[in-house]
Amino acid sequence: MDFSYTPKEEAFRKEVRDWLDVHMKELPNWWRNPEVMGPEIDSDEYHQFSLWWHKKLYAAGFVGIAWPKEYGGRGATLLEQVVYNEEMAKARAPGPANGLGIGWAGPTIMAYGSEEQKKRFLPKILSAEEHWCQGFSEPEAGSDLANVQTRAVDAGDHYVVNGQKVWTTGGHYSDWAILLVRTDPNAPKHRGLTYLLLDMHSPGVTVRPLRQITGHAEFNEVFLDSVKILKSLQIGETNRGWHIAVGTLAFERSALATTVQRENTFQDLIKVARQVKRHGRPVIEDPLVRQRLAQFHIDIQVLKYTGLRSLTGQLRGDRPGPETLVVNLFGTELNLRMQEFAMEIQGPYSRLMRGSDYAIDNGSWQFSFLSARGTAIASGTLEIKRNVIAERGLGLPRSNR
Amino acid sequence: MDFGLSEQQVMLKTSARDFLDKECPKRLVRQMIDDERGYSPELWKKMAELGWQALVIPEEFGGVGSSFLDLAVLLEEMGRALVPGPFVSTIVHCARPIAGFGTDEQKRRLLPAIAGGDLIMTMALAEAEGGLEASDIATAAGNSGGGFVINGRKMFVPDAHVADYFLCVTRTSGGSADSEGISVFLIDAKAPGISIRKLRTISGEKLCEVVFSDAMVPTSALLGEVDGGWPIVSRILEEAQVAESAWMTGGARWVLETSVQYACTRVQFGVPIGSFQAIQHKCADMAVEVEGATSAMYYAAWAVAENDTQMPMAASVAKAWCSDTFKHAAINGIQIHGGIGYTWDHDMHLYLKRAKASEVAFGDADYHRDRVARLLNI
Numbered sequence: 001m002d003f004s005y006t007p008k009e010e011a012f013r014k015e016v017r018d019w020l021d022v023h024m025k026e027l028p029n030w031w032r033n034p035e036v037m038g039p040e041i042d043s044d045e046y047h048q049f050s051l052w053w054h055k056k057l058y059a060a061g062f063v064g065i066a067w068p069k070e071y072g073g074r075g076a077t078l079l080e081q082v083v084y085n086e087e088m089a090k091a092r093a094p095g096p097a098n099g100l101g102i103g104w105a106g107p108t109i110m111a112y113g114s115e116e117q118k119k120r121f122l123p124k125i126l127s128a129e130e131h132w133c134q135g136f137s138e139p140e141a142g143s144d145l146a147n148v149q150t151r152a153v154d155a156g157d158h159y160v161v162n163g164q165k166v167w168t169t170g171g172h173y174s175d176w177a178i179l180l181v182r183t184d185p186n187a188p189k190h191r192g193l194t195y196l197l198l199d200m201h202s203p204g205v206t207v208r209p210l211r212q213i214t215g216h217a218e219f220n221e222v223f224l225d226s227v228k229i230l231k232s233l234q235i236g237e238t239n240r241g242w243h244i245a246v247g248t249l250a251f252e253r254s255a256l257a258t259t260v261q262r263e264n265t266f267q268d269l270i271k272v273a274r275q276v277k278r279h280g281r282p283v284i285e286d287p288l289v290r291q292r293l294a295q296f297h298i299d300i301q302v303l304k305y306t307g308l309r310s311l312t313g314q315l316r317g318d319r320p321g322p323e324t325l326v327v328n329l330f331g332t333e334l335n336l337r338m339q340e341f342a343m344e345i346q347g348p349y350s351r352l353m354r355g356s357d358y359a360i361d362n363g364s365w366q367f368s369f370l371s372a373r374g375t376a377i378a379s380g381t382l383e384i385k386r387n388v389i390a391e392r393g394l395g396l397p398r399s400n401r
Numbered sequence: 402m403d404f405g406l407s408e409q410q411v412m413l414k415t416s417a418r419d420f421l422d423k424e425c426p427k428r429l430v431r432q433m434i435d436d437e438r439g440y441s442p443e444l445w446k447k448m449a450e451l452g453w454q455a456l457v458i459p460e461e462f463g464g465v466g467s468s469f470l471d472l473a474v475l476l477e478e479m480g481r482a483l484v485p486g487p488f489v490s491t492i493v494h495c496a497r498p499i500a501g502f503g504t505d506e507q508k509r510r511l512l513p514a515i516a517g518g519d520l521i522m523t524m525a526l527a528e529a530e531g532g533l534e535a536s537d538i539a540t541a542a543g544n545s546g547g548g549f550v551i552n553g554r555k556m557f558v559p560d561a562h563v564a565d566y567f568l569c570v571t572r573t574s575g576g577s578a579d580s581e582g583i584s585v586f587l588i589d590a591k592a593p594g595i596s597i598r599k600l601r602t603i604s605g606e607k608l609c610e611v612v613f614s615d616a617m618v619p620t621s622a623l624l625g626e627v628d629g630g631w632p633i634v635s636r637i638l639e640e641a642q643v644a645e646s647a648w649m650t651g652g653a654r655w656v657l658e659t660s661v662q663y664a665c666t667r668v669q670f671g672v673p674i675g676s677f678q679a680i681q682h683k684c685a686d687m688a689v690e691v692e693g694a695t696s697a698m699y700y701a702a703w704a705v706a707e708n709d710t711q712m713p714m715a716a717s718v719a720k721a722w723c724s725d726t727f728k729h730a731a732i733n734g735i736q737i738h739g740g741i742g743y744t745w746d747h748d749m750h751l752y753l754k755r756a757k758a759s760e761v762a763f764g765d766a767d768y769h770r771d772r773v774a775r776l777l778n779i
Contacts, residue, residue, distance in 0.1 A: 001403060001404055001405070001407075001470065001699070001703045002402065002403045003402065003404065003703075004402070005402060079402060082402075270779060273779075284779055287771075290770075290771065290774040290779060291767065291770045291771070291774070293774060293777075293779055294721075294770035294771065294773040294774040294777070294779075295721075295770055297718075297773055297777060298697075298718045298721050298722055298770070298773060301697060301700070301714075301715075301718045302693040302696055302697050302718070302722055303693075305404065305696035305697060305699075305700045306692055306693055306695075306696040308402070308404040308696070309404050309405065309692075309695070309696050309699075311402065311404070312402070312403055312404045312405040313405070315402065315403070316403075316405065322688050322692055323692045323695070323696070325688075326685075326688055326689040326692045326693070329685070329689060330689050330693065383678070383682070385685075386678075386681060386682040386685035386686070387678065387681055387682075387685075389684075389685035389688050389689070390675070390681035390682070390684050390685045390688075391681070393685075393688060394657075394661045394684055394685070394688055395661065395665070396661060396664060396665060396673075396675035396676065396680075396681055396684060397665060397672070397673045397675050397676040398676060399676045399677065399678050399681055400672070400676060401678065
């Protein structure tokens with residue numbers, strides 16, 4: 001066992017840190033200080049802000065660092081990615097824009113796309129000149145993603161697509177979507193799907209915003225009414241889209257960056273527990289509050305070291321074991337528990353929101369508590385995550401869900 | 402960056418499992434519950450032949466000189482097999498501190514005998530309230546004619562009835578709240594003035610009450626300095642917590658694997674019960690905890706082996722987590738097994754009882770959460 005990094009990785013760490021030292025200062029005050037009112041997260045101003053920050057990261061070569069050099073990335077090693085994600089999270093820096101393009105669409109095109117598709121799409125994904133969104137989920141295809149009903153009919157050199165997609169984050173300002181459609185309605189549900197790239201500006205595409213639990217409208221419904229999609233925009237073989245979609249979902253993010261985010265939340269939580277008083281004393285002096293806080297620290301250590309075991313497996317080239325699968329579920333639930341606890345200790349102040357007098361941290365906890373509920377559902381509900389651990393991790397027989 | 406076992410550690414683990422599958426079947430574990438001694442001298446001897454007792458004892462004193470991390474690998478397998486007997490008390494609670502703090506004479510006298518499997522030791526620490534702080538130590542050692550005279554009552558001493566020597570924690574000076582004034586003695590169990598009474602336990606482990614009435618010990622029995630024993634005890638406690646965590650991790654993993662196996666084969670309503678989400682989700686939650694236990698425990702074992710400054714925190718994190726994990730796993734394991742899990746014949750109850758015993762040994766989860774909070778300055 002050895003928990004150190006090589007000089008090469010440490011040098012890269014310093015490069016990231018030095019860059020952040022300079023550029024974090026350029027961020028607007030509201031990014032750092034919740035008491036300063038910033039733009040709403042679904043506003044155009046916020047979108048422009050993330051593009052502005054993206055350009056800086058891009059210019060420094062800090063976007064898509066895992067991407068191969070030939071596609072504009074750095075070809076960073078696994079450990080360099082770990083270091084990068086860790087440092088970004090430690091500095092509480094905003095991430096790049098176009099996350100879905102960089103994390104999902106790009107790697108999918110790299111793995112399964114044609115040379116022409118790679119040349120056409122990859123550079124503009126990385127620069128965020130073209131923004132991407134996801135068109136997998138449908139009203140009848142949530143956890144049962146393979147139940148996609150959106151129909152694509154073969155019309156020679158193109159498909160004609162009809163149907164509806166939902167939960168399309170950023171759909172209202174996206175240029176392209178990765179799209180899962182049914183091309184063979186007679187085949188078993190996993191074997192009749194095809195993976196397409198959709199130009200969101202095509203005729204017949206209607207995007208309607210959906211308002212979320214937080215009051216913001218980040219995601220959308222997308223209606224497809226006889227939309228023409230050229231076959232040159234198909235990824236992989238016809239009716240083989242399911243396997244590609246599953247591949248897309250497997251491009252998972254680093255568990256160690258999640259650990260740092262949890263650590264940040266924990267530090268903020270301690271501040272709240274020192275600030276809020278009950279019976280004239282800070283709630284942090286309550287023995288039950290101390291127990292809960294200590295358990296969060298324990299949980300964070302467990303998350304961190306399980307993440308390191310998973311990373312070690314990846315570095316050694318082992319097949320991912322249960323330790324890799326549990327990290328995602330546990331890290332998600334840990335955040336949910338911390339968010340709930342942050343609300344709990346605020347007592348009556350937990351009812352106040354952003355913009356209200358006396359709201360603690362200007363209501364940022366109320367926002368993060370509510371938005372965290374989405375993480376219990378998006379990209380695999382907590383229940384589906386448990387099914388996956390049971391079936392893929394432990395080898396239990398498949399459930400009749 | 403590498404947080405995994407080395408090839409040699411994997412080999413140690415595999416060979417330990419093979420050996421214990423053969424030499425320590427549940428039949429033996431059950432026999433030992435009712436056995437007077439509570440351990441099998443034959444198994445003890447075979448373990449010594451494999452060099453297990455010698456593993457972490459320095460080479461110059463007849464040992465193998467391996468690290469605490471290697472010991473953790475072994476303890477995990479012993480916990481999985483529920484090996485009965487005084488291995489942890491002899492090696493972790495006594496041999497390690499003797500190697501770390503003993504005089505050359507003490508090391509030469511005791512360590513080779515331990516390494517060879519010829520000497521059993523145990524620590525007499527807890528008293529009536531079972532606390533783990535210096536303020537909980539009331540057993541008194543007073544100066545008397547070139548030696549010390551010991552008076553007091555020690556509780557929950559494992560395997561005292563078969564021990565050749567005690568590592569006994571006493572108060573030699575200071576008020577009851579002082580961490581100074583604690584002294585540690587290595588006491589011949591045959592010395593006059595020592596009486597031992599076995600207590601009945603739910604798990605079948607042998608716990609004893611040990612009463613010292615004017616027990617005389619020579620100055621050469623002192624481990625470390627007079628009044629300077631607390632740092633020794635602190636170190637023993639931290640290592641004991643990690644060792645207990647390793648034991649619990651092994652036990653919890655056995656429970657998880659056994660429950661998953663059962664859920665794959667037990668058919669109800671025409672299908673294996675493992676295809677029911679209610680069972681799947683229980684197993685998934687067990688997996689989260691067991692993987693977490695493995696991570697927390699090995700990190701703590703590494704911290705002990707490396708003398709890392711994170712050791713106290715890592716030990717408490719591991720002990721808190723593993724205490725909860727083993728208990729939850731055993732409770733869920735019985736539930737997944739249904740009626741058969743409630744029977745004496747099935748082995749699951751042995752693990753629940755061990756989980757309850759290990760949970761409170763060297764501080765339960767609440768105690769360690771409080772310690773984590775203190776270490777975080779909150």
